[in-house]
Amino acid sequence: MDHFPTNWGRPRNDAVDVYGTYPIHSRPNNQPKDAFADGVQRTQQPIVTGTSVLAIKYKDGIMMAADNLASYGSLARFKDVQRLHPVGQYTVIGAGGDMSDFQYIQRILEELSIDEMSAQDGHELGPVEIHEYMSQVMYARRSKINPLWNSLIIGGFKDGKRFLSYVDLLGTTYSASTLATGYGSYIALPLLRKAVEGYEDVLTEEQARKILQESMRVLFYRDARSLNKYQIATITAAGVWVSDSLRLETSWNFAEDIRGYGAQTQ
Amino acid sequence: MPDTTSLNHPAQRAFNPYTENGGTILAIAGADFSVIAGDTRQSEGYSIQTRYAPKVFQLTDRAVLAVNGFAADGNMFVKKVKQRLEWYRHAHSKDMPLRAIARLIQTMLYARRFFPYYVYNILGGIEEDGTGAVYSFDPVGSYEREACRAAGAAQSLVQPFLDNQIYFKNQRPAPNTSHPAHLPLQTVLSIVIDSFTGATERHIEVGDGLEMYVVLAKGRGLHGLEGVRGVQELTATDDGQRVFVVRRELKKD
Numbered sequence: 001m002d003h004f005p006t007n008w009g010r011p012r013n014d015a016v017d018v019y020g021t022y023p024i025h026s027r028p029n030n031q032p033k034d035a036f037a038d039g040v041q042r043t044q045q046p047i048v049t050g051t052s053v054l055a056i057k058y059k060d061g062i063m064m065a066a067d068n069l070a071s072y073g074s075l076a077r078f079k080d081v082q083r084l085h086p087v088g089q090y091t092v093i094g095a096g097g098d099m100s101d102f103q104y105i106q107r108i109l110e111e112l113s114i115d116e117m118s119a120q121d122g123h124e125l126g127p128v129e130i131h132e133y134m135s136q137v138m139y140a141r142r143s144k145i146n147p148l149w150n151s152l153i154i155g156g157f158k159d160g161k162r163f164l165s166y167v168d169l170l171g172t173t174y175s176a177s178t179l180a181t182g183y184g185s186y187i188a189l190p191l192l193r194k195a196v197e198g199y200e201d202v203l204t205e206e207q208a209r210k211i212l213q214e215s216m217r218v219l220f221y222r223d224a225r226s227l228n229k230y231q232i233a234t235i236t237a238a239g240v241w242v243s244d245s246l247r248l249e250t251s252w253n254f255a256e257d258i259r260g261y262g263a264q265t266q
Numbered sequence: 267m268p269d270t271t272s273l274n275h276p277a278q279r280a281f282n283p284y285t286e287n288g289g290t291i292l293a294i295a296g297a298d299f300s301v302i303a304g305d306t307r308q309s310e311g312y313s314i315q316t317r318y319a320p321k322v323f324q325l326t327d328r329a330v331l332a333v334n335g336f337a338a339d340g341n342m343f344v345k346k347v348k349q350r351l352e353w354y355r356h357a358h359s360k361d362m363p364l365r366a367i368a369r370l371i372q373t374m375l376y377a378r379r380f381f382p383y384y385v386y387n388i389l390g391g392i393e394e395d396g397t398g399a400v401y402s403f404d405p406v407g408s409y410e411r412e413a414c415r416a417a418g419a420a421q422s423l424v425q426p427f428l429d430n431q432i433y434f435k436n437q438r439p440a441p442n443t444s445h446p447a448h449l450p451l452q453t454v455l456s457i458v459i460d461s462f463t464g465a466t467e468r469h470i471e472v473g474d475g476l477e478m479y480v481v482l483a484k485g486r487g488l489h490g491l492e493g494v495r496g497v498q499e500l501t502a503t504d505d506g507q508r509v510f511v512v513r514r515e516l517k518k519d
Contacts (some may be wrong), residue, residue, distance in 0.1 A: 044281060120456035139338055142283050143381075166315070168284055174308050174316040185313055 007087045008176070012203035022195065046098035046107055046149040048072050050083045051225045052184025054215055055153045055199040057177045058208035060157035061236035063084050064092055065212040068222075068245055070099045072265035084233040085238045088113055090158040091127040096171065096181040097150035110138070116261075120166060127163040129158020131173070139171025151181035157235045185222040188215040205234065217248050284336050284384045285310055288471030289322055290418035291332035292461060294432060298483035299447035299490075302330040302400075303458050305466070305516060306475035308337055317518065322501055325351055326361040328392040328507040330401040330409035331371075331480040335385035335405070338518040343383045347371060364391045368401040368409060375407035375445035378395035382406050386417040388448065392507050396483045397432075420465035420472050427464065431457050451480070451490025459514065466516045476514040481507060 050068050055064040070078040083102070084094045095102040109155050116125050131154040141147050147169040156163040158229045177200045178192040182253065185195040196203065203211075212232060222230050228248040234241050271334065291304035304321035307314060322332045323344050333340035350370060354362045362370070368389055375383060387403040402415040415430045416424035429435040434445040449457075458478055466473040480491060484506030491497055491510060500509045 012479075057345075137283070139342060142338075145281060147281060147283075161371060170283065170336075171342070172285065172310070172315075172336075173338065173341065174319050176316040189313075 004266070024117060031142060032225060046101075048077060048099045049225070050102070051098055051223055052082065052180055052182040052188065052219055053096050053151070053153045054153050054184050054188050054192065054212055055094065055155050055164055055179045056163055056196045056198075056203075056208055056211065058203035059201060060205055061157040061162055061234060062092075062164050063205070063208045064094050064153065064155050064233045064235075065230055066094050067212050067215055067227040067230040068098075069225070069229070072226045074224070076225075079227060079229065080245070082231065082242070084231055084242050085109075085128055086233070088125045089239055090235065091125070091130050092154040092204065092235055092242065093130065094153045094155070094181075094233070094238055094250060095150050096184075098148075098262065101148040101150050105134070105137075105150065105152070109134075125156055126158035127165075128158075131163070131167065132156060132163045134172045135167040138167050138169060140170060142171050153179050153181060153234070155235050157237060160237070173207065183225070184215070187222050188219055191218065213246075213248070217250065220248050220250060220263060276298075286317070286335065286339075286341075286419075287337040288419045289321055289334055289421040290413070290416065290424060290456065290462070290472050291334045291386075291388055291471070291494060292293065292416040292428070293332060293388045293400040293402075293448075294414040294423055294428070294458065295390065295400040295412075296454055297450060298392075298396060298398060298486045299451050299454075300330070300390040300398040300400060300430050300481045301390060301454050301478055302332050302371075302388065302481070303440050303459055303462065303476060303478040304332045304334065305462060305472050306477060307471065307473050307516075309471050312470075314474075320477060323348075324479065324509055324511075327501055327503050327505055327509055328361065329367050330481055330509065332388045332417075333385050333391070334388075336383075339383040340385045343374070343385055345385075346374065350374070350444045355426070358361050360442075360501070363394050364389070364399055364401075364502055365393060365411075367391075368411070371401075371403060371443050372399055372409050375403060375405065379406050381499040388415055388417055390479070391481045395448060398483070399479070416461070421468040423465050424461045425466055427455070427461055455480075455490065455494065455512070461518060464515075473516045474518050476516050477513045478514070480510040480512065 034084040050070055053066040064084055068079060068081055069076055070081040070190045084092055085106055086092050120137050134152060137146055149169050151168040164179055167173045167180050180189040190214060216230050220226050229245050231245055232243045276339055288309040289305050289307055293302040305364055306318045308316050309317035312359050321334055324330050351362055371387060383406055384404045389401040393399045399414050400415055401409055403409040404414055414428045416428055462476050494512055496513055498511050500511055
C-alpha cells in the first residue's frame with residue numbers, strides 16, 4: 001500500500017480537497033531509482049558456458065563429474081575452470097550454463113554459509129536446505145524475467161542420507177538416482193541409467209568412478225563443447241572430496257581407416 | 267527500402283519463462299467418495315527428467331489437489347495453497363471446506379492473471395454435505411464443479427473415454443433400465459487404471475508410475491477399497507473423512 005496520498009492521483013473535484021493534501025508537496029520518490037536503468041541488461045543468453053555435469057548415487061553416497069572447460073561460443077576459452085563447488089561440509093553443487101552466473105551463485109552461497117555459521121545455533125546447512133534455497137532463488141529470478149542461466153545439480157550426504165537433485169534457470173526441480181545436465185542428458189544419462197538404476201545400494205566407489213569416467217569419455221568424443229580434462233567429486237559419510245583435474249585417455253586410431261563418408265570406401 | 271524497424275531493434279530471442287513438463291491428471295467424484303490421480307513422469311521435450319515427481323498432493327483430510335503443466339509453477343502454487351490452508355487452520359481451528367478451497371484457488375490463480383501460473387488444477391474431495399466433488403480450473407482461475415475431469419498431456423485421449431464411461435455418452439441403456447447416477451468405487455478405480463494404461467500406451471509423456479488418491483466421506487465404509495493391492499492410509503485428523511493412496515507401476519518406455 002502506498003501511504004502517500006499525493007501518489008493516489010488527483011481528487012475528482014479540484015475544488016474539494018477530500019484527501020486534505022494541501023499544500024501540495026512534491027511527490028516523494030519512493031521507488032528504487034537507477035540512473036542507469038535504461039542501460040541495464042538482463043541475461044538474455046549465456047556467454048561463457050560450461051557443458052554437462054553428471055551425478056549418480058552409489059553405495060557410500062553421491063559421485064559427480066564435470067569437465068574443466070568454459071567455452072565462449074565455440075571457442076574453448078578457459079580450460080581450468082572448476083565447475084564442482086563444495087558448499088559447507090555435506091554438499092557439492094555442479095553447474096552447467098553461464099559461468100559468471102555460477103560464480104555469482106557461489107558468492108551468494110558463501111554469504112549464506114557465513115550468515116548461518118554466525119548464528120551458532122547448532123544447525124548446519126545440508127544438501128536439502130541448499131537445494132531448496134537454490135530452487136527458490138532460481139524460480140524468483142525467472143519470475144523477474146532475469147534468470148540465472150544455469151542447470152545445477154546438487155549432491156550431498158547428511159545424517160546417513162544421500163541426496164541428489166536438480167534445478168535450472170526456470171526453477172524446474174527433480175530428483176533421481178542418476179542426473180545429468182546439458183548434452184549429458186542426451187548422451188550420458190541413458191548410459192548412467194543402465195549402469196546405476198537398481199544398483200544404487202551395491203555400486204562400490206571404484207565401480208561408480210568407472211561408470212562416470214566412461215560417460216565423460218563418451219561425452220568428450222561426441223560433445224564438441226567438452227574437454228578431456230575433468231574432475232570427480234564424492235560426498236560420503238566421510239565428507240566432501242573434489243579430485244584434482246584428471247585426464248581422459250582417448251584413441252583416435254580409427255580415424256585413419258575412415259575413407260570418405262557412408263558407403264564410399266575409396 | 268530497407269526495413270528500418272529491424273535495424274533499430276536487433277533480433278533477440280526473448281527469455282521464455284515457461285515450459286511444459288508433460289504428464290496427465292484426472293479426478294472422478296462418486297456419491298460419497300472422490301478419486302484423484304496422476305502419473306509420476308516428469309519430462310521436457312523428448313527427455314524424461316525423472317520417473318517419480320508427484321503431481322497429486324493431499325491438502326487436508328477431505329481435499330486433494332492435482333497439478334499439471336509447468337512443474338516449477340505447479341510446485342510453487344501447491345506450496346502457496348498449503349500455506350494459506352495452514353493460516354486458515356491457525357485462524358479458525360478447523361480445515362477449510364472444499365468449496366472454500368476451490369474459491370481460494372480461483373482467487374490465487376486470477377491474482378496472477380497477467381503472469382499466470384501455467385498449470386491446470388483439479389481439486390477433488392468431500393463437500394460439507396458429504397458428497398464427492400471434483401472442481402477443475404484453467405490457468406487463470408475459471409472453474410466449475412464436475413463429476414469427472416482429465417487434464418494435461420493426454421487430456422484429449424482420456425476425457426472422451428471418461429465421457430463415455432462416467433457420463434455414458436453415446437450409450438443407450440438396456441430396455442427398461444437407466445444409467446446409474448453414480449458409480450461404485452471399485453468401478454471408478456478400474457476406470458482410472460484403464461485410463462492411465464491407455465494414455466501410457468498412446469502418449470509418450472505419460473507413464474512410469476500412477477498415484478491414485480481416494481477420499482472417503484465421513485461414516486462411509488471401505489467398500490470397494492478392501493483387497494486393493496498396496497493401499498496406504500494417509501488420514502491425519504479424526505474429522506471422519508479418510509484419505510488413501512494407491513500406487514501402481516505404469517510402462518516406462
